[in-house]
Every structure is written in C-alpha cells, then in structure tokens.
Amino acid sequence: MNFEDFSLDPRISAGIKIAGYSIPTPIQEQAIPIVLEGRDVLGIAQTGTGKTAAFVLPILQRLTQGKLRVVRALIVSPTRELAEQTHQAIKSLGKKTKIRSVTVYGGVNKNRQVEALRRGAEIIVACPGRLLDIVSDGNIDLSQVEVLVLDEADRMCDMGFLPDIRRIIKLLPKERQTLFFSATMPKDIRKLADTILNNPATVQIGMIAPANTVSHALYPVPFALKKNLLFAMLKNTATGRVLIFTRTKRRARFLARDLDKQRYRVSALQGNMSQNARQRAIDGFRNGKYDILVATDVASRGIDVSDISHVINYDMPDTIDAYTHRIGRTGRVDQSGEAFTFASPDDSPMVREIEKTLKTRIERRRFPEFNYNGFRPENQFQGQRSNQPRKKLSHPKNGSRNGTSQRNKGYTA
Numbered sequence: 001m002n003f004e005d006f007s008l009d010p011r012i013s014a015g016i017k018i019a020g021y022s023i024p025t026p027i028q029e030q031a032i033p034i035v036l037e038g039r040d041v042l043g044i045a046q047t048g049t050g051k052t053a054a055f056v057l058p059i060l061q062r063l064t065q066g067k068l069r070v071v072r073a074l075i076v077s078p079t080r081e082l083a084e085q086t087h088q089a090i091k092s093l094g095k096k097t098k099i100r101s102v103t104v105y106g107g108v109n110k111n112r113q114v115e116a117l118r119r120g121a122e123i124i125v126a127c128p129g130r131l132l133d134i135v136s137d138g139n140i141d142l143s144q145v146e147v148l149v150l151d152e153a154d155r156m157c158d159m160g161f162l163p164d165i166r167r168i169i170k171l172l173p174k175e176r177q178t179l180f181f182s183a184t185m186p187k188d189i190r191k192l193a194d195t196i197l198n199n200p201a202t203v204q205i206g207m208i209a210p211a212n213t214v215s216h217a218l219y220p221v222p223f224a225l226k227k228n229l230l231f232a233m234l235k236n237t238a239t240g241r242v243l244i245f246t247r248t249k250r251r252a253r254f255l256a257r258d259l260d261k262q263r264y265r266v267s268a269l270q271g272n273m274s275q276n277a278r279q280r281a282i283d284g285f286r287n288g289k290y291d292i293l294v295a296t297d298v299a300s301r302g303i304d305v306s307d308i309s310h311v312i313n314y315d316m317p318d319t320i321d322a323y324t325h326r327i328g329r330t331g332r333v334d335q336s337g338e339a340f341t342f343a344s345p346d347d348s349p350m351v352r353e354i355e356k357t358l359k360t361r362i363e364r365r366r367f368p369e370f371n372y373n374g375f376r377p378e379n380q381f382q383g384q385r386s387n388q389p390r391k392k393l394s395h396p397k398n399g400s401r402n403g404t405s406q407r408n409k410g411y412t413a
C-alpha cells in the first residue's frame, strides 16, 4: 500500500513528500481509511508507530473542504511537548494547504495564544488546563468542532486530566467524530472510551510490546555504581543520540551536570525547567548541539527526534507503560535502536513485571570494560522468567542495608 491509495488532496500528498514519508506505517494503513469514512476510532498504539500522521492526514483532508478560520478540529494532548510535536506535524503535512493550527498549553504567554486564535485557525492542539482556562475567558469557540482527538489518553489519565477531559467533551457538539488514542487500555481508559466513542473501529498496533526494531538489555548494577557504569558505557560504546531517563527531576539535573563536567554535550529535560528552556533542550538535541539528553518521563513525552540510537534507563521506570514509552523513543519507524536498563537489586519486582507483561526475557549483560568492584551482575535477576515464582534477591554489600529500599531513602545523584 502507498499514500496514493488514500486519494488524498494533492496539496496533502505534497505535504507527505515534504515530510519525507514514502510508505504508510501499519497504523496509518489501518486507521486512515476508517477516519476518512468519518467513523470513530479507538487506536491502541504507542508513540513511534506513526500515529500522529494517522489522524492528522485524514483531518487535513476533511478540512480542505468547508469553512476556513473556524475551529473544526480539536486535538487534546497530555503535554506541551506532544502538543508542539503534533502542531509541527500538521504544519509540515499541511504546508501546501491553507489550514492553520494553533497550540494552546500552559507555561507560556496566554495572550499570544489568544491572539493566534483571534487570527483564526481550523485546528487547535491543546493541553487540557490551558484550554479550559481560555474557554472560561470566552476566547475559544468550540461549538463548530467536527473532530475531537484524544491523544495518549492513558497518559492524560495518569496525569489526573480525566475530569478536565470530561469538561472539555461537554463543550463540544454531540455530533462529531472522535478519535481516541492510547498506548494501553486500563479499566478507567476503557470506560472513558466506551462513554465517548460511537460505534468505533478498533485499530491496534503492537499493544504494549515495544517496537521490534529495538534490542533490549538489562545491566544489573549496584545502585552506587550506576554513574560509573554509565560513564564507562558512554566512553566505550559507539552511540549516536542518547536519551537517558532518570526517576526524578533532581536526578536528571544532577546527572546532566555530571556528564557536562565529563565534557559531554548534554542537556537536562525536566519539569522544573521553563517551557523555553525545555524547548531549547529538545531543539538542541534535534539539531545536534547536544548528543545526550537526560530526561524525566513526563518531560520527555513527545520528544520528536527520530534518530535516537540509545535509550538508557539510568533508573528503572515506575510502570510498564513508562518502560514501553521510553523504549519507543528509539527504533522509530524504520530505524533500529538499543535500549539499556540499569537494574539494581531493588528493581527486581519491576524487572519481573516487565518481563511478564512483555512475555519475554530481557537479556542480562555485563559491561566488559567496567570494574564492578566484586559485584557479580551474572548472579542478579537470574532465573526470574516471567512464569516463575518470586525469588528473594540478596543485596550486595554496597547496596541497600537490611533490605531497606534505596528509593525510600531518597537519591544521591
């Protein structure tokens, strides 16, 4: 199948060429014809599958007909980064059309957004809080919305946006097309989808399992040696762009500082940074100013940088969803990538969870050029295949004492 099969407006086909897409990804193949028909869609797909274009292209097609400068499509995103990424996709795919998109999210000047809305746009890409804020000021008219997209619905739920989403839906015409995208389908998300979708077609791509272009490996390491292992790895591995995840904003900040001291071209990306500083970090990563970005989960949502060679989970993610999202940052579409996860003994329950859910055993590796100081990585996480009962792990001497979790004691980066 190719893009011509969708019979899109020639101006949109020109945008696809500009974006450099040659063939549709599986989710685009499945979803675009259904969305073009006007049906509601429940899309179960993670970032990295091409899901943004899967809804943007048919929306652009719809908007090439009918009124201009009236808000006819609303895309709701959990984070500013994802909203910005979607907005950029619309700009590039819709470059040859007259369709305009406006972003609406917090942390930046509200008046500019209101001015952009006044100038007129057909698409709003918004985060829930600022959208409701501007609506309550009377500066957005949502009465003509024909298509609603809820993107990364599971993440919005995790971030506590569910009540806001319900409020937003009440502001929209009942007669509309709704496209609902989520990487996972926990109970509350399923319930929300059931209440707002009308006879939806379900499109499911690679539920939960990360893109198969990614090779995963687990590096057992005592908590206290993580930083040294990372330094050894960066020194001895051929990498391109590297995205490192930490559990907390503070740890992202400190680790970026320590890498900077080692003369790496690195930036942090975490929620305490201003929107401008975050954008500078993402842009710098994209345009090659930085080789390494040290990010937290929330701040990293929607980083649209295509050729990330390595994702390193410096800290184990809290949830399986976070694991698949992080890993989804590498190996995008037709590229391959490597994902390394540092696992200290306290992380064994999460390792088991991930393996059970992904129904696969992640390869354990020892980094040959690293002095483990007597720690035997090959003895950690052994035999914990997904279907086996839990085993108690022994704690290394330099790990946590008395079995007390390091996590509970707070981190020292």
Ligand code: AMP
Pocket (backbone or CB within 6 Å): 020, 021, 022, 023, 024, 025, 028, 046, 047, 048, 049, 050, 051, 052, 053, 304, 305, 306, 332, 333
């Ligand atoms: P998404 O899952 O929407 O975040 O898309 C992931 C990445 O794939 C983005 O960098 C897109 O620009 C890119 N992409 C989307 N569709 C295609 C396609 N058909 N061919 C190549 N790259 C694509």
